[in-house]
Amino acid sequence: MNRYSRQQLFAPIGEKGQQCIRKKHVLIIGAGALGAANAETLVRAGVGKVTIVDRDYVEWSNLQRQQLYTEDDAAKQLPKAIAAFAHLQAINHDVVVEPIVADADARVLDRLVARGRPDVIIDSTDNFDVRMIINDVSQKYDVPWIYGACVGSYGLSYVIIPNETPCLRCLLEEVPLGIATCDIAGIISPAVHMVVAHQTAEALKICIHAPVNRKLVSFDIWHGQYRMIDVQKLKKDDCPSCGKTRTYPALQYENETKFAVLCGRETVQIRPAQRREREWTALISFLQQKGIQVVQNDYLCSFTVDGRRFVVFSDGRVFIHGTNDIQEAKKLYYQYLG
Amino acid sequence: MYCIINGETIHLPAHVRTVAQLLHHFHIHKKIAIVEINMHIVPKEDYEHTAIADGDRIEIVHFVGGG
Structure with a gap:
C-alpha cells in the first residue's frame, strides 16, 4: 500500500505531484513550535530531504506546543535538532533528515543555502534578526521562503518569491525592536498550527510548482478573525534586499x-x-x-x-x-x- | 465615526482622523503594521496624511516575531 495514497488522490497533487515532492529539499530554520510542526507535516508528506537548524535544547516549557518532543527529550536536555531528527526518522525513514545544531547567523545560513540548494526555506524562528538574514539569503540564491510567526492566539504567514513578490524588507523596512514575544504574551498551540497549516500548504505548492497564495494572511484563532491583504504594490525598486541595486544588508557583519x-x-x-x-x-x-x-x-x-x-x-x-x-x-x- | 476594522464595526473617537492616529489609538507601532483601506493598501510614508472616513473598511495587520 502506498503511504502517500491519500495525498495523491488530492487532484492538484496527484501521482505526478507526489513524485515531484519526493525530489524536493526543504530547509527549516528553527526547531521550536513552528519548526517541529512544519518538519513533521513535510516529512509525513514525503519530501526528499529536510534540513532543520536550531541552536536550542528541549525544555519542559516547550512540551505544551512543540509537538515532536517528549518528556524524555526534556529530561535529557537534547538539542532540538537532534531530538527532532530521531522522531522524524521514526515517522518516515524514506526522508533524508539533516539536523544541524547551530545558531542560524548570516555565515551559517549563507553556507547552508549555497551548499544545500534547498527548493524552499521555511521560517520557524522567533526573531526578526534571523528573518532578515533568511530574506537576504533567499534573494541572493533565488530560493523562495515562507514567513510565519505567532504570539498568543494571533499569527500570520506570507510567501516571498524572489524577483516576483515584495520581500520582507519591502514590507517592514527595518527590524522591529520591542514587540510582543511568546515568552511575554504566551502562545497557544492552535495558533502555531494555523500558521504551520499555511506554511506547509504553500511549501507543497512550491514543491509541485503550483501558484502560491501571494497575500499576507493573518488571523486570530481565539477571536475568530481571518484576513488576507494583497501587498504586491509594496514591492520597492530601491529595496536593498530585492531591488535593482542590492547590498543584502542582513548579510553584512556591520549590520548584525x-x-x-x-x-x-x-x-x-x-x-x-x-x-x-x-x-x-x-x-x-x-x-x-x-x-x-x-x-x-x-x-x-x-x-x-x-x-x-x-x-x-x-x-x-x-x-x-x-x-x-x-x-x-x-x-x-x-x-x-x- | 464608525469604521469596520478587521471585520468589526468600531466606534472611533473624534480625534482619530488619520491612519497614523488610528494606529496610535490601537497602540500599534507604525513600523510593524500593514494597513488597507477599502481594499487599497496604504504606503507607510502616507500614514500621517491619509485620512479615514466614516464607514471605511479598514484592515490592519501587524507583524509579530514569535514562533
Missing part, C-alpha cells in the same frame, strides 16, 4: 546584532546594528501586569526575569546581568525582547 561579554562584570551587552529608539511601552505594561517590578527613567528601564537582570537602554542597547554565556544571553534576549 552584536553580543559581547563585558569583562569581569558577569554581563553580556547586546547592541543592535543601528542606534534607534526602542519601543518599550508594551513590554513594560506586560511585565507590570505579571507583577514584575520595572525601574524606569528617561534613559533606561530594568527588570529581573528568570533570575537575570535586564537593563534596556533607550538607544537600543541591552545588558543582561548574571551571565557570561553569549548563547544564554542570546536566547534570553530574543525570548523577552523579540
